[in-house]
Amino acid sequence: MEAKPIIGFLALVIGMFMAILDIQIVASSLSEIQAGVSASQEEISWVQTSYLIAEVIVIPISGWLAHVFSTRWLFSAACLGFALASAMCSIAWNLESLIVFRVIQGLLGGMMIPTVFAASYTLFPRDKQAGVTVIVGLVATMAPAIGPTVGGYITDSFGWEWLFLINVLPGFLVTFFVFTYVNIDEPDLSSLKGFDLLGIVLIAIFLGTMEYVLEEGPTDDWFDSQEIVFYATIMTFSGVLMFWRELTIKNPVVNLRAFSDENFAIGSFYSFVVGIGLYGSVYLMPLFLAAVRGYNALEIGKVVMVTGIFQFLSAPIAGALSKKIDLRLMLGVGLFLFGMGLFLNTNLNAEWSFWEFFFPQMIRGLSLMLIFIPINTLALGTLPVQELKNASGLYNLMRNLGGAVGLAVINTLLTNQRDLHSSHLGEQINYGRQQVIDMVGQLQNTLTPQYGDQAYQATIEVIRNIVMREATVMAFADVFMMVAAVFFGSMLLMPFIKKVNAHKPAPQE
Numbered sequence: 001m002e003a004k005p006i007i008g009f010l011a012l013v014i015g016m017f018m019a020i021l022d023i024q025i026v027a028s029s030l031s032e033i034q035a036g037v038s039a040s041q042e043e044i045s046w047v048q049t050s051y052l053i054a055e056v057i058v059i060p061i062s063g064w065l066a067h068v069f070s071t072r073w074l075f076s077a078a079c080l081g082f083a084l085a086s087a088m089c090s091i092a093w094n095l096e097s098l099i100v101f102r103v104i105q106g107l108l109g110g111m112m113i114p115t116v117f118a119a120s121y122t123l124f125p126r127d128k129q130a131g132v133t134v135i136v137g138l139v140a141t142m143a144p145a146i147g148p149t150v151g152g153y154i155t156d157s158f159g160w161e162w163l164f165l166i167n168v169l170p171g172f173l174v175t176f177f178v179f180t181y182v183n184i185d186e187p188d189l190s191s192l193k194g195f196d197l198l199g200i201v202l203i204a205i206f207l208g209t210m211e212y213v214l215e216e217g218p219t220d221d222w223f224d225s226q227e228i229v230f231y232a233t234i235m236t237f238s239g240v241l242m243f244w245r246e247l248t249i250k251n252p253v254v255n256l257r258a259f260s261d262e263n264f265a266i267g268s269f270y271s272f273v274v275g276i277g278l279y280g281s282v283y284l285m286p287l288f289l290a291a292v293r294g295y296n297a298l299e300i301g302k303v304v305m306v307t308g309i310f311q312f313l314s315a316p317i318a319g320a321l322s323k324k325i326d327l328r329l330m331l332g333v334g335l336f337l338f339g340m341g342l343f344l345n346t347n348l349n350a351e352w353s354f355w356e357f358f359f360p361q362m363i364r365g366l367s368l369m370l371i372f373i374p375i376n377t378l379a380l381g382t383l384p385v386q387e388l389k390n391a392s393g394l395y396n397l398m399r400n401l402g403g404a405v406g407l408a409v410i411n412t413l414l415t416n417q418r419d420l421h422s423s424h425l426g427e428q429i430n431y432g433r434q435q436v437i438d439m440v441g442q443l444q445n446t447l448t449p450q451y452g453d454q455a456y457q458a459t460i461e462v463i464r465n466i467v468m469r470e471a472t473v474m475a476f477a478d479v480f481m482m483v484a485a486v487f488f489g490s491m492l493l494m495p496f497i498k499k500v501n502a503h504k505p506a507p508q509e
Contacts, residue, residue, distance in 0.1 A: 275402025
């Protein structure tokens with residue numbers, strides 16, 4: 001095989017890795033960034049939210065953009081802009097400027113991610129797709145998994161500015177290599193004539209408001225907030241208009257009819273499920289370790305890196321298996337194992353640390369590639385080449401929406417279940433019971449040398465903290481169970497998947 005497509009593909013993959021990594025790389029360093037730009041705790045969350053909203057908006061129209069400007073020009077320009085926006089993030093003079101540059105990052109990153117999926121099927125023949133899919137899948141699922149670890153290490157060692165500066169040199173190199181070695185299609189500027197501007201506006205409003213509602217809903221008590229009701233109303237109306245527009249116009253900017261392909265629809269559904277599990281577990285683990293165990297960013301990184309390591313080790317095995325066994329069987333095993341990796345966390349307690357989390361993380365890491373390779377092939381592997389750009393945008397959008405919806409539900413469940421368990425545990429602490437009287441007395445005697453006359457109040461506060469800690473642990477266990485149930489339940493769709501020959505050439509029209 002010629003070196004040119006390999007070099008070009010590796011450059012594309014590195015660009016995609018940067019774009020996906022930047023979703024989570026700031027997650028473990030928000031407190032440091034908060035101090036750097038003088039923001040409140042509520043305001044600083046927009047450093048991550050702004051990137052997500054911008055990325056989600058542009059992902060579905062990336063296929064149309066690649067058709068108009070070509071893969072080479074679109075990806076090169078997006079990557080160059082991404083590197084420059086990253087540099088500007090590092091010198092942001094306040095929160096507002098940082099959010100603006102993060103929005104630019106997200107828009108340009110969203111152009112790169114689905115472009116790689118479509119280009120991989122054009123750069124290589126179908127008999128090479130197993131290995132290519134392994135690499136794309138490894139990057140797409142490993143980047144968010146290691147994001148908090150990488151971010152924590154960089155911030156601790158060099159400062160938060162390097163979370164963004166680290167993109168600059170690789171971004172310039174990727175731009176050069178993509179422009180030099182990726183030339184798989186030509187620009188079609190004639191498509192700009194009469195293009196679907198209204199469709200683009202409606203997509204931006206619908207997805208932007210949806211992401212905002214999902215991000216802010218859990219902290220604002222959902223529809224108890226007038227602001228959430230306002231944006232949810234806009235989301236609903238713009239969504240209805242967007243679907244009507246894209247399904248009735250002759251040349252839609254996003255062709256939703258791709259979902260009429262049964263395997264693409266099911267593959268996209270599983271991409272949504274993977275988004276829930278991938279982003280959900282990446283969110284839950286660091287949150288538990290910080291809230292319950294009091295770990296810092298580096299300590300959290302050492303625990304959660306296990307998933308990424310086993311994911312990397314399993315990639316070549318999964319690639320080899322995809323050539324030997326029915327992809328539907330491979331998907332079923334992967335879904336079951338990932339669900340089990342979540343289910344094993346349901347007996348956690350407040351003392352869990354590295355080794356207790358090791359085996360569940362190992363299982364999830366080993367299973368991710370068993371899931372990703374089949375769903376990628378199911379969704380995209382047999383589509384006509386001319387449909388890949390549009391379909392890859394929708395496919396990637398489903399994974400991101402799965403993550404957004406999953407995190408919104410997870411945050412809501414954590415709050416509700418914690419309140420429920422704290423109420424139940426509080427009912428058990430009846431100060432008239434002898435066992436409670438003895439416990440209070442022992443604690444008060446222990447605390448008297450330190451607190452003196454305030455020992456009783458300190459004792460009550462300690463008990464209250466213990467109750468809240470145990471309620472929080474039980475809430476995490478409930479959420480792990482519920483996410484596991486999503487994976488087990490999703491297996492019910494497997495009988496409806498048509499068998500796919502991943503190595504059969506795709507139809508051209």
